[in-house]
Amino acid sequence: xxxxxxxxxxxxxxxxxxxxxxxxxxxxxxxxxxxxxxxxxxxxxxxxxxxxxxxxxxxxxxxxxxxxxxxxxxxxxxxxxxxxxxxxxxxxxxxxxxxxxxxxxxxxxxxxxxxxxxxxxxxxxxxxxxxxxxxxxxxxxxxxxxxxxxxxxxxxxxxxxxxxxxxxxxxxxxxxxxxxxxxxxxxxxxxxxxxxxxxxxxxxxxxxxxxxxxxxxxxxxxxxxxxxxxxxxxxxxxxxxxxxxxxxxxxxxxxxxxxxxxxxxxxxxxxx
Amino acid sequence: xxxxxxxxxxxxxxxxxxxxxxxxxxxxxxxxxxxxxxxxxxxxxxxxxxxxxxxxxxxxxxxxxxxxxxxxxxxxxxxxxxxxxxxxxxxxxxxxxxxxxxxxxxxxxxxxxxxxxxxxxxxxxxxxxxxxxxxxxxxxxxxxxxxxxxxxxxxxxxxxxxxxxxxxxxxxxxxxxxxxxxxxxxxxxxxxxxxxxxxxxxxxxxxxxxxxxxxxxxxxxxxxxxxxxxxxxxxxx
Ligand SMILES: Nc1ncnc2c1ncn2[C@@H]1O[C@H](COP(=O)(O)OP(=O)(O)OP(=O)(O)O)[C@@H](O)[C@H]1O
Ligand SMILES: [Mg+2]
Numbered sequence: 001x002x003x004x005x006x007x008x009x010x011x012x013x014x015x016x017x018x019x020x021x022x023x024x025x026x027x028x029x030x031x032x033x034x035x036x037x038x039x040x041x042x043x044x045x046x047x048x049x050x051x052x053x054x055x056x057x058x059x060x061x062x063x064x065x066x067x068x069x070x071x072x073x074x075x076x077x078x079x080x081x082x083x084x085x086x087x088x089x090x091x092x093x094x095x096x097x098x099x100x101x102x103x104x105x106x107x108x109x110x111x112x113x114x115x116x117x118x119x120x121x122x123x124x125x126x127x128x129x130x131x132x133x134x135x136x137x138x139x140x141x142x143x144x145x146x147x148x149x150x151x152x153x154x155x156x157x158x159x160x161x162x163x164x165x166x167x168x169x170x171x172x173x174x175x176x177x178x179x180x181x182x183x184x185x186x187x188x189x190x191x192x193x194x195x196x197x198x199x200x201x202x203x204x205x206x207x208x209x210x211x212x213x214x215x216x217x218x219x220x221x222x223x224x225x226x227x228x229x230x231x232x233x234x235x236x237x238x239x240x241x242x243x244x245x246x247x248x249x250x251x252x253x254x255x256x257x258x259x260x261x262x263x264x265x266x267x268x269x270x271x272x
Numbered sequence: 273x274x275x276x277x278x279x280x281x282x283x284x285x286x287x288x289x290x291x292x293x294x295x296x297x298x299x300x301x302x303x304x305x306x307x308x309x310x311x312x313x314x315x316x317x318x319x320x321x322x323x324x325x326x327x328x329x330x331x332x333x334x335x336x337x338x339x340x341x342x343x344x345x346x347x348x349x350x351x352x353x354x355x356x357x358x359x360x361x362x363x364x365x366x367x368x369x370x371x372x373x374x375x376x377x378x379x380x381x382x383x384x385x386x387x388x389x390x391x392x393x394x395x396x397x398x399x400x401x402x403x404x405x406x407x408x409x410x411x412x413x414x415x416x417x418x419x420x421x422x423x424x425x426x427x428x429x430x431x432x433x434x435x436x437x438x439x440x441x442x443x444x445x446x447x448x449x450x451x452x453x454x455x456x457x458x459x460x461x462x463x464x465x466x467x468x469x470x471x472x473x474x475x476x477x478x479x480x481x482x483x484x485x486x487x488x489x490x491x492x493x494x495x496x497x498x499x500x501x502x503x504x505x506x507x508x509x
Contacts, residue, residue, distance in 0.1 A: 173354045173357075179348040181346075
């Protein structure tokens with residue numbers, strides 16, 4: 001026995017990669033360089049950018065803090081939040097029935113589950129700004145198009161995660177209610193949805209954060225909100241105003257994340 | 273009847289009749305399939321072979337609607353209680369009526385008709401928890417939640433009651449109270465009760481008949497008076 005032990009230590013510290021693995025590494029590197037080339041990566045531009053960035057910074061600072069400008073931007077920000085909240089609320093409400101169809105083993109059969117999940121996947125795959133463009137064509141320029149874009153984006157997100165949340169809830173209460181002779185829909189309403197409620201709240205708050213972030217840029221395509229001010233600021237070389245917009249967006253997004261984190265712990269914190 | 277989970281057999285050749293107004297104790301070591309047997313009887317999981325006739329109906333041949341009508345006449349107390357955690361105790365008990373009264377009004381005690389709320393309160397009184405009606409179900413102790421589960425099972429005045437270890441989390445005196453309650457249901461209302469228990473004394477005292485599962489078979493089916501505690505202990509070897 002003991003004379004076998006030393007041979008164990010003659011094992012190489014590092015495994016030599018097999019030929020296939022080596023080819024894999026090389027291939028990976030090639031892909032990365034190919035992508036950098038495609039992205040127009042240029043060291044010269046990186047090297048020459050600090051002075052240009054400094055130029056932008058000196059022209060943008062100090063940010064425009066004139067009272068009328070602040071008031072105008074403030075109201076635009078209020079509109080932005082209105083778009084975000086209205087869109088997120090409508091999206092969350094619509095997500096519940098959609099998620100009921102998407103959740104496996106709940107009320108709909110596998111075929112319906114699969115179809116609904118595929119559609120939701122498609123909705124998520126289309127970027128929010130593209131939805132905004134589509135709705136600008138459909139309902140015209142303005143905040144309503146933005147709200148619809150946020151709503152459909154929220155359905156794509158919440159529909160899928162609500163469904164996952166319901167699939168993950170404890171099946172025990174649902175089984176016991178089935179044993180009372182309750183219909184599927186009653187079982188879902190009385191056991192599955194209450195069981196998934198903490199997860200729903202958490203998911204909805206994320207959806208709201210996401211909606212606020214999206215709503216700040218929808219204005220770039222004319223779908224309402226403060227984004228239009230950002231575009232106008234850059235188009236007119238009014239960098240101080242653009243800087244004010246950027247700072248306002250940052251403050252609002254950080255604030256909404258803080259509020260939603262606080263609400264999350266308040267509502268579901270104690271019992272996870 | 274037989275039951276397998278995939279390839280793994282739980283029990284086979286289990287066959288028995290349950291008479292009206294009879295109390296049957298189902299005993300057996302952990303993992304012998306007592307809970308599984310009760311779930312098969314309710315049609316919650318399909319039996320692998322064989323059939324279940326309940327109140328004159330064959331459950332594995334029943335349509336969804338027939339099965340629901342059947343279940344509405346049967347109460348089940350699960351081993352894990354299975355209350356809906358975020359709802360009130362009273363709502364949980366009102367849910368026991370969903371089989372007889374489907375629909376929105378029995379989703380919560382706040383919406384329920386007066387008669388249903390009264391029925392739920394009196395079921396809670398029978399298990400001694402009337403003072404807890406407004407408490408959230410996840411703020412109960414283990415024994416309290418077990419008794420709420422019992423209230424939910426009896427609120428619909430079932431003619432058959434399956435109770436899976438109804439006294440497992442109860443203190444000795446509450447356990448006696450619950451067994452007395454079952455005893456009264458059997459004697460006064462002609463309910464048939466099947467309960468599983470690891471308490472040999474309960475099984476012999478409150479069961480008219482004792483069924484014993486061991487080694488995947490029904491090893492024991494005898495009247496309680498003909499059995500001694502030693503006979504039951506033999507099942508666990
Ligand atoms: N859903 C399931 N899938 C696979 N195996 C299962 C499942 N449910 C139970 N089993 C297995 O079936 C066997 C019987 O389980 P069951 O819960 O019926 O036992 P029990 O007699 O009620 O035990 P206890 O006295 O511990 O309550 C166990 O071996 C268990 O692991
Ligand atoms: Mg069990």
